Amino acid sequence: TSPDTDTRADDALRVLNRVFGYASFREGQQEIIEHVVGGDDALVLMPTGGGKSLCYQIPALVREGVGVVVSPLIALMQDQVHALTALGVRAGFLNSTQESEERRRVESAFLAGELDLLYLAPERLRVESTLALLARGAISVFAIDEAHCVAQWGHDFRPDYLALSVLQERWPTVPRIALTATATEATRAEIAARLGLREARHFVASFDRPNIQYRIVPKNEPKRQLLKLLRDEHPGDAGIVYCLSRASVEKTAEFLVQNGIQALPYHAGLDARTRAENQSRFLREDGLIMVATIAFGMGIDKPDVRFVAHLDLPKSVEGYYQETGRAGRDGLPSTAWLAYGLSDVVQQRRLIDTSEGDDAHRRRLGVHLNAMLALCETIECRRARILDYFGQTATSCGNCDTCLTPPESWDGTIAAQKLLSTVVRLQRERRQKFGAGQIIDILLGRQTPKVTQFGHDSLTVFGVGTELSEPEWRGVVRQLLAQGLLGVEGDYGTLVLTEASGDVLGRRREVLFRREPEKPARAPKPRRS
Ligand code: ADP
Numbered sequence: 001t002s003p004d005t006d007t008r009a010d011d012a013l014r015v016l017n018r019v020f021g022y023a024s025f026r027e028g029q030q031e032i033i034e035h036v037v038g039g040d041d042a043l044v045l046m047p048t049g050g051g052k053s054l055c056y057q058i059p060a061l062v063r064e065g066v067g068v069v070v071s072p073l074i075a076l077m078q079d080q081v082h083a084l085t086a087l088g089v090r091a092g093f094l095n096s097t098q099e100s101e102e103r104r105r106v107e108s109a110f111l112a113g114e115l116d117l118l119y120l121a122p123e124r125l126r127v128e129s130t131l132a133l134l135a136r137g138a139i140s141v142f143a144i145d146e147a148h149c150v151a152q153w154g155h156d157f158r159p160d161y162l163a164l165s166v167l168q169e170r171w172p173t174v175p176r177i178a179l180t181a182t183a184t185e186a187t188r189a190e191i192a193a194r195l196g197l198r199e200a201r202h203f204v205a206s207f208d209r210p211n212i213q214y215r216i217v218p219k220n221e222p223k224r225q226l227l228k229l230l231r232d233e234h235p236g237d238a239g240i241v242y243c244l245s246r247a248s249v250e251k252t253a254e255f256l257v258q259n260g261i262q263a264l265p266y267h268a269g270l271d272a273r274t275r276a277e278n279q280s281r282f283l284r285e286d287g288l289i290m291v292a293t294i295a296f297g298m299g300i301d302k303p304d305v306r307f308v309a310h311l312d313l314p315k316s317v318e319g320y321y322q323e324t325g326r327a328g329r330d331g332l333p334s335t336a337w338l339a340y341g342l343s344d345v346v347q348q349r350r351l352i353d354t355s356e357g358d359d360a361h362r363r364r365l366g367v368h369l370n371a372m373l374a375l376c377e378t379i380e381c382r383r384a385r386i387l388d389y390f391g392q393t394a395t396s397c398g399n400c401d402t403c404l405t406p407p408e409s410w411d412g413t414i415a416a417q418k419l420l421s422t423v424v425r426l427q428r429e430r431r432q433k434f435g436a437g438q439i440i441d442i443l444l445g446r447q448t449p450k451v452t453q454f455g456h457d458s459l460t461v462f463g464v465g466t467e468l469s470e471p472e473w474r475g476v477v478r479q480l481l482a483q484g485l486l487g488v489e490g491d492y493g494t495l496v497l498t499e500a501s502g503d504v505l506g507r508r509r510e511v512l513f514r515r516e517p518e519k520p521a522r523a524p525k526p527r528r529s
Contacts, residue, residue, distance in 0.1 A: 008037045011062045016054070019061065019087055026051045028205045032177070033058045036141060041200035042177045043147070043192055047207050048325050049301065052179045053080075056143035059177070060117050061089065065140035066110055069119045070164065072146050072157045076298070077119045084117060093119035094130070110137050122149070122160035131170065139174050142167050144195065147178035151190040161194070168196040176200070182318045185391035207321070207390045211328045212336050214382040215401040216375070218475070218516060219341030222311045223255050229309065229337055230261060230289070237306035238282070241291045242323055244312035244347075252311065253291040266292035297323060303330040309337045313344035315351075316368035317375055317389045340376050342436060342478040346493040349481070353489065373482035379407045379514050412513035415468060415476050416485065416504050418443060422461045423486070423495050424505065433494035440465075440473045475516040485511065 012033045016022050025033075028044075029051055035042055036059040046052050060067025071077060077093045084091040092106040092115055109115050110133070124130045150161035167176060178195055180187075192198060217225065226241065241256075243249045246267040256263035264278040282290045283302050290296060294314075308327040314320040320338070328334030352365045375385050382400040387393065396403050422439050426432045432454070441448050442456050445463025456462060465473065477495070480486035487498040503509035 005034060005038070008034045008062070012037060012058050015058050015061050019089060020054065020057075021087075025054075028203055029054055032203050033062075035201060035203075036175050036177050037062050039173075039175050041175055041197055042203055043188065043197055043200045044177060044179045044203045044205075045188065046179070046181060046203075046205040047209070048181045048322050049329055050181070050205055052145070052181070055179065056141060056145075056177050057084070057089070057117065059141045059175070060143075063140035065138035066113070066115045067117045067141045067143060068134065068139055069117060069143040069145060070122050070125065071119055072122055072149055072160075073298075074121055077121070081117075081119060089117060090115050091117040091119070094124055095119075095121040096123070107133055113138065122157055122164065125166065126160060126163045131166065135170070139171060142171070142174055142176040144176065144178040146180060147191050147195065148180040148182050148187055150194045151187045165194065165196050181322070182390075184389065188391070204392075207387055207392055208383065208394065209325060209328065210397070210399065211331050212324060212334050213399050213401075214324070214336045214386070216338045216340055216382065217401070219311075219339040219344070222339045223252060225339055226252070226309055226311065227256070227259055227261075229307070229335075230256075233335065234307050236287045238287050238302065238304055239289050239307035239309065240297065240305060240323075240326060241289060241309045241311060242294060242314075243291065244293070246293060248311065249291050249293055256289060256291065261289060262287065263289040263291050266290055266296040268293065268295045294319065294323065297326055300326060301329070302326075304332070305329070305334070306332075307335040307337060309335075309339075311339055313338070313340050313348055313376070314372060315348065315365070317371045317386065318368070320372060320375070321386060321390075338376070342474050342481070345373065345478055345481045346436075346488050349488050350491075350493070370482075370484065377479055377482050377514055378402065379409050408515040409512050410515050412476060412479070412511045413504070413507075413509075415465070415473075415513075416480060416511040417507075418461065418465050419473070419476055419480065420486065420497065420501050420505050422459070423497060423501075425459055425461060427497065433490075433496060435493045436474065436477045436495060439495060440470055440477070443468075443473060444470065472516055476513065479513050480511075483511070 009030070012030065016025060028046065032042055032044055032055045036056070044052060044055055056067060056069060074095050074097060077095060081091045081093050092109060094103055094106055106118070110118055120130070144164060149157040150164070176197065178191055178197060178200070180191065188202065192200060219225070241252060243252055246269045249265050249267045253263045253265040264281060266275060266278050278290065279296070282288050283300070305327050308324045310323070314323060324336035327336055348369050352362055352369065355362060355365060371389060375382065378385050379402060381394070381396040381403050383397040384394045419439065422442055426434060438450060441451055442459060442462055443465030445466060447457060451457055468476070477486065481488060484498055485500050485504055487496045488494065489496055504511060
């Protein structure tokens with residue numbers, strides 16, 4: 001190392017100790033900081049909670065001038081500035097929620113060189129007056145947070161982010177650091193291209209969280225299953241339980257309390273005071289359980305969250321990874337547990353069908369859901385699937401349900417054909433559509449009132465599926481839906497054929513299923529080290 005890099009390292013460490021009060025850098029931080037302090041561009045991929053902020057805050061403090069941070073999360077901007085100010089860092093922000101007097105105060109502090117960090121909403125940089133302001137001050141570094149917004153997935157802010165190429169054009173000598181927690185290889189390439197970061201060095205931290213044990217179980221009686229998990233494996237532990245709806249948050253929290261477990265609800269329908277109070281109790285007290293919608297968690301940094309449980313299917317692997325990532329930040333063994341069933345697939349497909357936005361948007365949501373379903377149905381290592389999704393490789397981990405109790409697979413081609421032909425018969429011959437319940441009754445040859453009413457006992461497929469039980473047939477439906485070999489529509493979850501169904505019916509394609517466990521698989525209790 002040259003004397004130059006030695007000084008950089010000393011300066012960075014001093015700021016880490018004295019300003020932020022931390023003893024040492026986390027994985028990756030030091031290299032990134034030295035690179036940017038040296039004046040070079042960087043593209044940083046780090047999981048949520050990995051410590052991205054320091055990667056630009058420290059260079060801003062070490063280099064001459066003001067660090068300009070572009071962040072789309074206006075709601076978090078104020079908190080960040082407050083937190084920095086409390087540490088004695090001179091920070092300010094400019095966004096649309098501000099009074100003009102406040103804005104003028106920040107602007108003059110910037111011009112006078114009295115700021116270390118200036119946070120900006122991305123749309124500010126499309127305004128010529130903001131660019132003119134920046135041109136009159138001295139800038140040490142540009143940080144572009146949530147850089148994946150420039151790619152398709154973050155289309156909400158996309159136009160603003162695309163306009164950020166102006167930074168390189170007007171300030172070619174100021175180093176830029178783009179940061180993101182959610183980027184596949186394709187997204188990473190797009191970020192580099194769109195932001196003109198062709199020369200930037202890529203820093204890719206590992207997305208693996210080895211202390212988290214991933215488990216995805218079939219959903220039978222979700223609240224009871226959850227209670228068993230908490231009693232058997234996490235008595236007295238702090239954790240988060242995610243539910244899809246506000247109503248199920250309320251019901252689940254009540255259920256836990258009735259069963260002697262300390263739980264609090266959190267969702268956007270609660271008034272701001274209750275929310276703030278529940279959040280601060282969760283952070284302060286030991287062993288509380290937060291039952292919440294995904295409205296909860298952003299920016300929450302509690303090290304000893306021992307489990308994250310999902311009672312409903314997340315919409316994407318990104319979401320699942322981010323939510324489960326709130327477990328075990330202290331590095332101790334923790335559990336990520338998800339209960340998932342046929343109703344989840346039906347419900348999520350329905351949500352996509354009725355979602356706002358154009359077809360392209362719906363298609364994108366569909367792609368994300370399919371990746372999540374593939375993770376649920378895989379018979380391979382869960383961790384390897386997750387890491388593969390983020391463009392990283394891994395071998396079987398030994399700390400997820402599929403590694404601990406390898407699931408069996410079975411050739412479901414014939415079963416799939418039977419089920420799909422039943423749907424075909426009803427759809428083509430009788431112009432009828434039914435949900436999974438009726439189709440399964442037909443396959444099992446059950447003389448229910450509804451079967452008699454519609455004369456379904458005269459179908460040739462009536463009773464041809466008695467080799468499987470009802471739960472097994474539900475598993476077949478769920479996995480066909482997950483693989484896109486069967487579709488679902490309408491308010492009642494009626495089953496319909498997809499383009500790919502024809503390949504199975506025409507025997508051009510074999511189907512492999514994961515065997516439904518007879519009893520819910522139970523992994524050993526995580527050991528405390
Ligand atoms: P990210 O933006 O990657 O999600 P943050 O920058 O918010 O993560 O950091 C997550 C938490 O880790 C914060 O509470 C932060 O103060 C803490 N942290 C970051 N770096 C260090 C470090 N070197 N030592 C101790 N704590 C750290």
